[in-house]
Amino acid sequence: MSAAPYLPDNTIEAPGTRAPLVLGDNDFASVTEKVCGIVERPKPPRWWYAAFAVSSALTAVLLALMGYLFMVGIGVWGVMIPVGWGFAIVNFVFWVGIGHAGTLISAILFLFRQKWRTGINRFAEAMTIFAVMCAGLFPAIHTGRPWFDYWLFPYPNQMYLWPNFRSPLLWDVFAVSTYFTVSLLFWYTGMVPDLATLRDRAKTRARKIVYGILSLGWRGSGRHWHRYERTYLMLAALATPLVLSVHSVVSFDFAVAQLPGWHSTIFPPYFVAGAIFSGFAMVITLIVPVRSYFGLHDLITARHLDNMAKITLATGLMVAYSYGIEFFMAWYSGNQYERFALVNRALGPYAWAFWIMMTCNVAAPQAFWFRKVRQTPWMLVTVALLVNVGMWFERFVIVVSSLSRDYLPSSWGYYKPTWVDLGTLAGSFGLFFFLFLLFLRFGPMIAMAEVKSVMPAAGLEHGPHHGHGQYWGEIPHQHDVQRGDARP
Amino acid sequence: MSTGGGAPRWGYLAEFDSVDALLAACEKVRDAGFVKFDAFAPFPIHGLDEAMGIRTSRLPAVVLGGGVTGAGAALLLQWWTNAVDYPYRISGKPFFGLPVAIPITFELTILLAAVGGFVGLMIANRLPQLYHPVFESARFRARATTDRFYVAVRADDPRFDPDGTRSFLEAAGARSVERLEEE
Numbered sequence: 001m002s003a004a005p006y007l008p009d010n011t012i013e014a015p016g017t018r019a020p021l022v023l024g025d026n027d028f029a030s031v032t033e034k035v036c037g038i039v040e041r042p043k044p045p046r047w048w049y050a051a052f053a054v055s056s057a058l059t060a061v062l063l064a065l066m067g068y069l070f071m072v073g074i075g076v077w078g079v080m081i082p083v084g085w086g087f088a089i090v091n092f093v094f095w096v097g098i099g100h101a102g103t104l105i106s107a108i109l110f111l112f113r114q115k116w117r118t119g120i121n122r123f124a125e126a127m128t129i130f131a132v133m134c135a136g137l138f139p140a141i142h143t144g145r146p147w148f149d150y151w152l153f154p155y156p157n158q159m160y161l162w163p164n165f166r167s168p169l170l171w172d173v174f175a176v177s178t179y180f181t182v183s184l185l186f187w188y189t190g191m192v193p194d195l196a197t198l199r200d201r202a203k204t205r206a207r208k209i210v211y212g213i214l215s216l217g218w219r220g221s222g223r224h225w226h227r228y229e230r231t232y233l234m235l236a237a238l239a240t241p242l243v244l245s246v247h248s249v250v251s252f253d254f255a256v257a258q259l260p261g262w263h264s265t266i267f268p269p270y271f272v273a274g275a276i277f278s279g280f281a282m283v284i285t286l287i288v289p290v291r292s293y294f295g296l297h298d299l300i301t302a303r304h305l306d307n308m309a310k311i312t313l314a315t316g317l318m319v320a321y322s323y324g325i326e327f328f329m330a331w332y333s334g335n336q337y338e339r340f341a342l343v344n345r346a347l348g349p350y351a352w353a354f355w356i357m358m359t360c361n362v363a364a365p366q367a368f369w370f371r372k373v374r375q376t377p378w379m380l381v382t383v384a385l386l387v388n389v390g391m392w393f394e395r396f397v398i399v400v401s402s403l404s405r406d407y408l409p410s411s412w413g414y415y416k417p418t419w420v421d422l423g424t425l426a427g428s429f430g431l432f433f434f435l436f437l438l439f440l441r442f443g444p445m446i447a448m449a450e451v452k453s454v455m456p457a458a459g460l461e462h463g464p465h466h467g468h469g470q471y472w473g474e475i476p477h478q479h480d481v482q483r484g485d486a487r488p
Numbered sequence: 489m490s491t492g493g494g495a496p497r498w499g500y501l502a503e504f505d506s507v508d509a510l511l512a513a514c515e516k517v518r519d520a521g522f523v524k525f526d527a528f529a530p531f532p533i534h535g536l537d538e539a540m541g542i543r544t545s546r547l548p549a550v551v552l553g554g555g556v557t558g559a560g561a562a563l564l565l566q567w568w569t570n571a572v573d574y575p576y577r578i579s580g581k582p583f584f585g586l587p588v589a590i591p592i593t594f595e596l597t598i599l600l601a602a603v604g605g606f607v608g609l610m611i612a613n614r615l616p617q618l619y620h621p622v623f624e625s626a627r628f629r630a631r632a633t634t635d636r637f638y639v640a641v642r643a644d645d646p647r648f649d650p651d652g653t654r655s656f657l658e659a660a661g662a663r664s665v666e667r668l669e670e671e
Binding site: 027028029032154160161162163164165166167168170171174175178181182185186189193196197199200201212213216217218219220221222223224225226227228229230231234235238239241242245249252448449450452453457458459 | 506507508511514526527528529530531532533534535536537540542545547548551565566569570573574578579581585588589591592594595596598599601602603605606608609610612613615616617618619620622623629630632633634635
């Protein structure tokens with residue numbers, strides 16, 4: 001672990017000047033060297049092997065428990081009547097939520113011209129892809145009969161049946177698969193120029209072939225960049241409503257049902273805010289150690305961390321507001337079942353989970369009001385970890401506390417997860433980190449081309465600009481020095 | 489194909505060491521009336537398309553087409569399967585209703601628009617294309633995706649002249665001008 005080098009403080013707001021996003025003595029070549037150097041070292045650092053061993057072992061646990069589930073059935077889980085949705089759905093909602101920060105950083109911040117996104121977007125998008133893969137696993141296995149999953153897709157079949165398009169559960173299939181596909185396209189499109197850099201620097205034959213194929217023969221042509229920029233902008237514009245829609249659709253799984261505690265119109269925005277909140281917490285959790293272990297302090301600067309903490313705080317406040325509104329609406333509706341559901345949440349048998357959620361999601365992020373906390377890496381990670389825990393418990397509270405006590409007291413019950421449930425949850429983290437560590441080892445984890453385009457030498461200050469390189473208006477002729485040299 | 493004495497088979501590749509030098513050179517090449525030329529940069533450059541005289545691409549139309557197709561297909565699919573081919577009542581809901589069809593219509597609109605954008609980009613850029621004459625240059629392979637900028641002028645451009653174009657590129661600020669011989 002390399003010690004944090006001394007770098008100027010770029011978190012101070014000075015009106016009229018743009019805070020530098022790349023610190024230290026960097027030029028284009030050194031950015032390439034730093035990012036590619038990580039992938040090109042002959043061997044990964046020792047901690048990587050340790051982390052990879054643990055995550056591979058957990059992935060193996062996940063696969064074994066899935067096999068057990070498929071052979072024996074969902075009786076190996078804690079699900080029962082009335083709680084038919086247990087850990088599988090909690091984990092699904094949790095992982096989909098984690099993914100949201102990646103798309104927010106890559107698409108929404110792109111549309112808002114937040115140049116600081118360039119340092120962290122690749123990393124966060126990778127997190128999105130892997131989180132959505134973990135998420136997609138759970139609906140696929142939660143019936144215990146994954147060999148029937150293809151029934152979800154509308155295809156002409158010998159049973160003369162079509163899926164029920166009026167069910168939010170089917171909307172989920174379309175929402176999550178679209179989200180995964182579009183995120184993957186966006187991630188890959190953004191990565192092609194950087195894969196070309198890796199290809200050009202590759203020393204071994206295997207790397208030349210693999211990066212050569214993955215980079216599609218990208219050569220940085222100006223005509224290609226022009227279309228690339230247009231497409232990237234359009235993909236961002238498409239991914240922006242998409243990211244807001246995915247967790248909205250997930251929330252419909254609950255909100256469209258009649259169950260007290262689920263049947264609420266605030267669910268879509270509340271879920272989206274929660275998703276971004278948890279996603280940013282996960283980005284902070286991952287990026288702070290990676291930045292420190294690989295010495296990327298001048299590319300992922302204090303300002304990047306500070307901004308992420310601020311977004312976490314803002315979305316955390318939205319989540320806290322939603323919690324408040326849920327209670328207000330339960331009281332204001334005058335509906336006794338709604339009132340009971342919410343009182344039961346806070347004071348009933350699952351009160352312990354509720355108060356973990358409140359502590360981690362409402363109280364903990366308030367620490368981000370303090371500059372000191374936003375800029376001290378270990379404090380940032382501590383708060384972010386608490387938020388990760390809290391957001392998992394939020395989904396647990398929503399799913400389990402509502403189902404365990406509905407209208408009919410004679411059918412109430414208390415859900416307890418089994419060791420298989422816990423092992424599967426741990427295994428999904430294993431799969432996530434397994435994929436993530438492979439990406440850190442073999443992929444360009446910082447968008448080099450984009451970082452270079454926000455460096456002063458790239459001519460960013462030439463005037464108003466759109467997208468990475470989209471330029472509208474007069475080109476200020478600042479080339480005179482070069483011309484002067486070249487004149488015969 | 490020009491077969492004259494010093495003409496390269498494919499064209500010239502000129503190297504520049506800064507964004508400003510590249511932009512200035514592109515403007516000169518554009519203003520001199522060359523059409524079969526290209527610039528190369530490791531990252532997108534503000535104003536390069538204008539300096540090169542590139543017209544707006546038609547990709548937005550492709551994306552729009554994808555989106556409209558997705559929306560239409562989704563509505564048709566939901567209406568035909570649930571209201572025509574296999575109608576059944578569930579929870580007293582109508583067989584087909586616009587509000588209930590919105591989520592899937594929205595998702596397929598985005599999906600086909602995004603796929604259309606990506607496929608359109610690949611087709612318009614003629615990618616994947618693993619080989620290109622500029623890769624013959626060792627200097628290009630070493631630095632084009634890192635920190636150097638290039639302008640390539642093709643020999644089959646009507647204004648191309650073996651000696652004149654080389655000195656023109658040198659005068660435009662090139663650090664070096666290379667001949668590219670392979671097609």
